[in-house]
Amino acid sequence: MTLLFCSTSDNADRWVGELRKRAPNLEVRVWPEMGDPAEIDYALVWKPPHGLLAGLPNLKLIVSLGAGVEALLLDPTLPQVPLVRMVTDGLTLDMAGYVAMQVLRWERKLDAYAELQKAGRWEPLGHRPASEVGIGILGLGELGVASARTLASMDYRVMGWSRSPKTVSGVESFTGEEGLHAMLGQSDLLVCLLPLTEDTRDILNAELFARLPKGAVVINAARGGHLAEADLIPAIDRGHLAGASLDVFADEPLPPGHPFWAHPRIHVTPHIAGITHPSRAAETVVEAIRLFEAGQPLKNVVDRAKGY
Amino acid sequence: MTLLFCSTSDNADRWVGELRKRAPNLEVRVWPEMGDPAEIDYALVWKPPHGLLAGLPNLKLIVSLGAGVEALLLDPTLPQVPLVRMVTDGLTLDMAGYVAMQVLRWERKLDAYAELQKAGRWEPLGHRPASEVGIGILGLGELGVASARTLASMDYRVMGWSRSPKTVSGVESFTGEEGLHAMLGQSDLLVCLLPLTEDTRDILNAELFARLPKGAVVINAARGGHLAEADLIPAIDRGHLAGASLDVFADEPLPPGHPFWAHPRIHVTPHIAGITHPSRAAETVVEAIRLFEAGQPLKNVVDRAKGY
Numbered sequence: 001m002t003l004l005f006c007s008t009s010d011n012a013d014r015w016v017g018e019l020r021k022r023a024p025n026l027e028v029r030v031w032p033e034m035g036d037p038a039e040i041d042y043a044l045v046w047k048p049p050h051g052l053l054a055g056l057p058n059l060k061l062i063v064s065l066g067a068g069v070e071a072l073l074l075d076p077t078l079p080q081v082p083l084v085r086m087v088t089d090g091l092t093l094d095m096a097g098y099v100a101m102q103v104l105r106w107e108r109k110l111d112a113y114a115e116l117q118k119a120g121r122w123e124p125l126g127h128r129p130a131s132e133v134g135i136g137i138l139g140l141g142e143l144g145v146a147s148a149r150t151l152a153s154m155d156y157r158v159m160g161w162s163r164s165p166k167t168v169s170g171v172e173s174f175t176g177e178e179g180l181h182a183m184l185g186q187s188d189l190l191v192c193l194l195p196l197t198e199d200t201r202d203i204l205n206a207e208l209f210a211r212l213p214k215g216a217v218v219i220n221a222a223r224g225g226h227l228a229e230a231d232l233i234p235a236i237d238r239g240h241l242a243g244a245s246l247d248v249f250a251d252e253p254l255p256p257g258h259p260f261w262a263h264p265r266i267h268v269t270p271h272i273a274g275i276t277h278p279s280r281a282a283e284t285v286v287e288a289i290r291l292f293e294a295g296q297p298l299k300n301v302v303d304r305a306k307g308y
Numbered sequence: 309m310t311l312l313f314c315s316t317s318d319n320a321d322r323w324v325g326e327l328r329k330r331a332p333n334l335e336v337r338v339w340p341e342m343g344d345p346a347e348i349d350y351a352l353v354w355k356p357p358h359g360l361l362a363g364l365p366n367l368k369l370i371v372s373l374g375a376g377v378e379a380l381l382l383d384p385t386l387p388q389v390p391l392v393r394m395v396t397d398g399l400t401l402d403m404a405g406y407v408a409m410q411v412l413r414w415e416r417k418l419d420a421y422a423e424l425q426k427a428g429r430w431e432p433l434g435h436r437p438a439s440e441v442g443i444g445i446l447g448l449g450e451l452g453v454a455s456a457r458t459l460a461s462m463d464y465r466v467m468g469w470s471r472s473p474k475t476v477s478g479v480e481s482f483t484g485e486e487g488l489h490a491m492l493g494q495s496d497l498l499v500c501l502l503p504l505t506e507d508t509r510d511i512l513n514a515e516l517f518a519r520l521p522k523g524a525v526v527i528n529a530a531r532g533g534h535l536a537e538a539d540l541i542p543a544i545d546r547g548h549l550a551g552a553s554l555d556v557f558a559d560e561p562l563p564p565g566h567p568f569w570a571h572p573r574i575h576v577t578p579h580i581a582g583i584t585h586p587s588r589a590a591e592t593v594v595e596a597i598r599l600f601e602a603g604q605p606l607k608n609v610v611d612r613a614k615g616y
Contacts, residue, residue: 253430
């Protein structure tokens with residue numbers, strides 16, 4: 001059994017080490033040194049060059065290093081073998097931590113207190129009780145549900161919008177366009193955790209912002225393609241939105257000189273909200289291969305028609 | 309029925325409004341305008357002047373506006389009537405939010421990313437999976453348990469130290485001096501949520517810091533008296549501690565020129581971790597009075613020997 005690892009943004013050495021610990025019989029090759037393409041059975045990839053996977057004649061299974069697979073699906077030559085996306089506890093809970101951190105930094109005024117500290121000023125600013133703060137989550141998949149649970153544990157009023165109705169304890173569920181509008185009107189903070197599809201591209205746009213209460217905050221931890229970037233700064237600068245926390249961007253790395261870098265009400269992080277930690281995720285990869293070899297049903301197989 | 313409200317750090321107007329909504333028959337007087345002291349049945353107080361309560365001959369019950377009552381117990385003239393401390397969902401969950409925010413700001417490198425943004429630099433710094441991060445909580449009362457639950461929901465490895473063993477799902481319990489030392493050795497972050505008593509004063513000192521792993525972070529959201537202030541900066545500056553987040557101080561407001569203000573690895577907030585929101589807490593006060601009037605057992609009565 002041979003697996004090809006291909007990613008320029010994950011640590012190949014750590015991945016190889018963690019995989020070998022768990023599957024000593026699995027030979028792991030790190031692209032671009034892949035030897036005979038006909039020997040590759042499995043591929044573990046993040047944004048591989050288009051055509052790379054099509055050149056592996058005996059490929060049986062593709063595992064994505066991330067939860068979002070829209071970049072992979074843009075490769076028109078992608079082989080029609082099962083495609084599994086990465087959904088691990090580590091990634092999911094990482095995301096819940098990132099979302100909680102961004103919600104709290106805004107609600108509990110972390111940045112304002114940091115400024116006051118610089119000025120040597122003791123000035124309690126007050127804050128709303130969490131139970132009076134509405135948080136709308138776009139997308140109630142694994143990531144949305146984990147984030148919703150953590151926020152609900154702190155007493156925030158959590159709402160979630162998804163394609164099909166979901167039952168999550170302590171979370172009010174909304175669906176459809178009408179449901180979206182109802183949720184937006186009550187969302188003091190709006191968190192995007194949707195998959196990126198033709199339906200969700202540019203969903204965070206001027207029209208959506210206008211439906212949020214004045215002073216709302218937008219947090220995007222999904223994909224840069226969800227945000228109509230040109231609409232954000234005007235909504236903040238005219239005072240309708242209080243600001244935004246963005247982990248993902250249309251172009252990554254966010255280009256030098258992009259206006260998001262210098263905007264005082266936009267917090268930029270470099271796509272670190274949900275990291276696939278090798279120590280936590282290698283088991284998932286090995287399990288997918290074991291299930292495949294045993295002819296058993298795989299978990300988290302991508303529905304290519306839906307895009308996730 | 310007449311209640312005296314006495315606090316210089318809570319909003320009297322909001323408290324009076326919230327109490328009247330719930331108990332129209334309760335007359336609320338705001339110190340120092342208290343009229344005839346013999347008419348006062350109940351007192352709702354935060355740091356009242358020593359002797360004030362002793363001057364109320366018909367006082368039946370004291371309710372503290374905060375969860376910590378050590379300042380009240382320092383008044384040698386404090387009347388021997390039941391003393392109830394404020395434990396409300398609002399305060400407790402506020403605290404859990406503050407603790408989560410401080411843990412995440414350190415673990416997820418919020419301040420480092422803010423610096424990188426100022427420099428226009430896209431540089432993922434990596435972070436440990438939450439499951440590999442040990443968090444020790446000193447004190448497993450209402451506040452400690454709520455914080456533990458929120459941190460556990462994000463997959464942090466949560467431990468708690470308390471006088472008597474506690475059973476909290478997903479939290480490893482430690483007691484006694486041996487238990488304290490065992491927990492400290494595994495605490496990448498240490499959170500203090502203890503009551504302030506003679507046993508816990510100055511517990512955060514050089515000897516305790518030395519038992520923490522190198523690079524640990526100390527978070528104090530309990531009372532300034534828990535921290536031996538002179539020990540903190542040396543432990544950070546010689547590189548043993550990564551830093552600290554402090555919400556409480558020996559002298560509040562933290563005096564101008566105090567070295568904590570300007571230290572780059574100490575985050576100062578002005579005692580805002582747990583706020584008693586009138587809209588959330590007025591019901592607790594009214595309920596305490598109702599229980600007292602009905603001769604029923606009160607909740608959260610202070611054991612004056614223990615000090616909490």
